[in-house]
Amino acid sequence: MTKTYLNTINGQLVGSDKTFESLNPATGESLGSVPISTQQQVSEAVAAARAAQPAWAAKPDAERKALMMKVAEVIKANAPYLTEWVTREQGKPLGGVGPDQVPGARFELWGCEVWTQVPASLDLPVEVAFEDETRRDEIHRKPYGVVAAIAPWNWPLLIAIWQIIPSIRAGNTVVIKPSEYTSIGTLELVRIISEVLPKGVVNTVSGTGEVGSFLVNDPGVDKIMFTGSGPTGAKIAEAAARRMIPTTLELGGNDAAIMLPDADPKAMAMGLFWGAFINMGQTCACAKRLYVHESIYEPTVQALKELAQAMPMGNGMDEGMVMGPIQNKMQYDKVVSLVDSAKKAGATIVCGGEAKGGPGYFYPLTLVTGLKDGDRLVDEEQFGPVLPIIKYSNVDDAIASANRLDAGLGASVWSSDVEKARAVAGRIQAGTVWINQHGMIHPMVPFGGIKGSGHGVEFGVEGLKSVTRAQVISVKK
Numbered sequence: 254m255t256k257t258y259l260n261t262i263n264g265q266l267v268g269s270d271k272t273f274e275s276l277n278p279a280t281g282e283s284l285g286s287v288p289i290s291t292q293q294q295v296s297e298a299v300a301a302a303r304a305a306q307p308a309w310a311a312k313p314d315a316e317r318k319a320l321m322m323k324v325a326e327v328i329k330a331n332a333p334y335l336t337e338w339v340t341r342e343q344g345k346p347l348g349g350v351g352p353d354q355v356p357g358a359r360f361e362l363w364g365c366e367v368w369t370q371v372p373a374s375l376d377l378p379v380e381v382a383f384e385d386e387t388r389r390d391e392i393h394r395k396p397y398g399v400v401a402a403i404a405p406w407n408w409p410l411l412i413a414i415w416q417i418i419p420s421i422r423a424g425n426t427v428v429i430k431p432s433e434y435t436s437i438g439t440l441e442l443v444r445i446i447s448e449v450l451p452k453g454v455v456n457t458v459s460g461t462g463e464v465g466s467f468l469v470n471d472p473g474v475d476k477i478m479f480t481g482s483g484p485t486g487a488k489i490a491e492a493a494a495r496r497m498i499p500t501t502l503e504l505g506g507n508d509a510a511i512m513l514p515d516a517d518p519k520a521m522a523m524g525l526f527w528g529a530f531i532n533m534g535q536t537c538a539c540a541k542r543l544y545v546h547e548s549i550y551e552p553t554v555q556a557l558k559e560l561a562q563a564m565p566m567g568n569g570m571d572e573g574m575v576m577g578p579i580q581n582k583m584q585y586d587k588v589v590s591l592v593d594s595a596k597k598a599g600a601t602i603v604c605g606g607e608a609k610g611g612p613g614y615f616y617p618l619t620l621v622t623g624l625k626d627g628d629r630l631v632d633e634e635q636f637g638p639v640l641p642i643i644k645y646s647n648v649d650d651a652i653a654s655a656n657r658l659d660a661g662l663g664a665s666v667w668s669s670d671v672e673k674a675r676a677v678a679g680r681i682q683a684g685t686v687w688i689n690q691h692g693m694i695h696p697m698v699p700f701g702g703i704k705g706s707g708h709g710v711e712f713g714v715e716g717l718k719s720v721t722r723a724q725v726i727s728v729k730k
């Protein structure tokens with residue numbers, strides 16, 4: 254019998270009659286059991302959040318901030334324990350923290366700490382929208398009430414923190430459902446942070462999409478934050494529309510990176526590499542299609558190949574690993590199928606391209622050339638360790654390629670001339686366009702998609718506003 258990890262509901266640890274096993278993607282071994290929450294338990298979690306919310310919102314700002322700094326402290330104190338959960342359950346290597354370190358599970362925990370401290374230090378002061386001798390109109394920010402959060406499996410703790418922390422900073426309470434692929438780390442994170450928060454402020458439920466559906470359809474929910482795939486996002490938007498409640502939807506992306514003719518392939522290779530392959534490419538805002546000008550195409554492919562072949566891949570618990578497994582079979586099969594389709598389309602596999610064989614969902618870092626727009630590996634989000642590198646001769650064509658899909662999360666432009674890159678960046682349809690870097694999110698900088706990548710932003714003051722509603726107080730003078 255494996256240990257069952259429990260949900261936190263109203264400050265109590267709660268199991269369920271039905272459970273499932275969480276598996277280690279590097280070994281296939283069971284890591285423990287996870288409760289499948291019943292609809293009744295979901296209702297109880299939402300009711301607990303509702304009951305806790307008025308007192309939580311009524312706390313003086315300074316007190317809420319201080320409690321949130323305590324949350325950051327307990328995350329730091331428990332980082333070694335939680336880091337191991339991230340590696341064993343999600344698969345990313347332990348790695349390190351700092352500019353020269355592999356961005357793995359230690360980096361994820363460091364991110365959890367920072368993405369707690371920063372919102373804790375932000376304020377939403379009253380804004381004066383208009384004032385003259387006849388009237389004064391103020392905008393006050395009010396919490397929505399209960400936020401339902403649904404998380405994916407790629408950065409299970411960090412994305413949970415992105416959903417939980419701004420919500421509670423603004424005076425909401427939260428019920429979060431982690432992905433069924435990576436539940437234990439998140440259940441443990443919430444159990445630990447709940448020790449310094451009033452009961453009911455943060456609650457968990459666990460299970461598959463059905464449990465997520467119970468949560469987003471619960472009449473006690475006032476706002477939904479969802480990070481995950483487009484099709485699930487659409488179902489959640491429908492549920493929200495029926496009850497007229499707002500959503501923040503962070504959906505998939507298919508970010509284009511464009512290397513302009515004056516880009517330096519050698520100098521930019523490392524940034525491009527991590528832009529594409531952080532977390533084995535299983536990151537919403539990874540570079541997923543690389544468009545390179547014909548004049549620098551060969552040296553760019555060569556520089557990336559050298560890096561890809563030098564990165565040790567294996568069980569992330571072994572210090573020194575840079576790459577781990579793909580997180581789950583569904584995603585592994587998708588990657589295999591997309592690479593097969595590229596081979597059938599006549600592509601050249603520059604490196605990788607052959608599955609290693611079990612145990613574990615290991616797949617080598619793979620670079621593919623000879624594809625064009627319309628091929629599956631270019632048009633579909635691979636969400637894995639495979640990068641198609643597409644040759645172009647005209648910058649206008651590369652911009653048109655970047656914009657032709659129904660995705661608009663991130664993009665990047667690479668050049669030795671920032672002004673030239675900025676002009677191209679302004680023409681790309683994406684929530685964020687990075688110049689000479691890719692995927693470099695920051696807790697003070699709003700982040701979110703357009704088109705099929707969703708709507709609403711997280712992080713910074715804008716992210717905090719998105720978990721509040723505006724109330725206008727209009728005074729006649």
Ligand code: NAD
Pocket residue numbers: 403404405406407430431432433460461462463464465466467469480481482483485486488489502503504505506536537538634636662702
């Ligand atoms: P998914 O949509 O399959 O699952 C996400 C979550 O939704 C899981 O917790 C799942 O149980 C839950 N869910 C499934 N059906 C539901 C329903 N009907 N109602 C409520 N909840 C339901 O996505 P995934 O496979 O976990 O994540 C991968 C996808 O997420 C990729 O497409 C990726 O690009 C995207 N993603 C986006 C971002 C971002 O910030 N934009 C970040 C990470 C991942």
